[in-house]
Amino acid sequence: MTERGYRPLVFAHRGGADALPEHTLGAYLRALEDGADGLECDVRLTRDGHLVCVHDRRLNRTSNGRGKVSAKTLAELDSLDFGSWHPRYPVDDEPMPELSRLLTLDRLLQAVCDSGRNVRLLIETKHPTRYGAEVERRLIRTLQRFGLTEPAPERPVQVTVMSFAALALRRIRVQAPALPTVYLVELLPPGVGRGRLPFGARIAGPGVSLVRSRPGLIPAIRAAGHQAYVWTVNDKADLDMVLEHRVDGVITDRPRFVLDHLATM
């Protein structure tokens, strides 16, 4: 706990992409072991309509596959290696499926529900406009299956949906009105600078460079009664700045570093 009781939530961005291969189950479980409050993941659709946790549109950077995620079936993606590209993949040890297997949203939800821990899951829908309403529809259906569309404070797992697209937030609002949402912003869309968020979003998610260049942004968001989760905060200067602003959530590739820093305050 920092001075005067302030302590932001710490979210492992893509599972804590600095230490281990991003969006792998092993990375997410490590982040929880390290004490992260929550996990951030991106979801996108496969050709046969499954939601998988992959950030990039193409497979090239984070797997041994090539081409678009949306052009592959789940079975095709399941045959790929999503781990050994990473500089810290443990090459000398036995193969580690938890650090190289494709992560689906189902697998991630099952793992966090089975973990017995308090976990706040931030799920970002990628490119909702390209696929019509299908990403959000599949997401809501999946969350309903796990009983996670209604906030329940006594339940260990809480889900919040995030998007850069206001359209996606509107679809979530229509299909699951009680589900909290984050409006992600990189540049400053009209209204957000005065703390106005679209379609019932309760949380603003500005990039850290935007917060740095607009010192009035976080105060405006808070004055409007909203919270702020800032991404992607990976170094001490940025962390000190967002802590100075008393942000509600810090989304980071380096959860251990952020947690260690908070422990010294």
Ligand code: G3P
């Ligand atoms: O948490 C928001 C952040 O993840 C948005 O950027 O490109 O890493 O998905 P990106």
Ligand code: CA
């Ligand atoms: Ca993301």
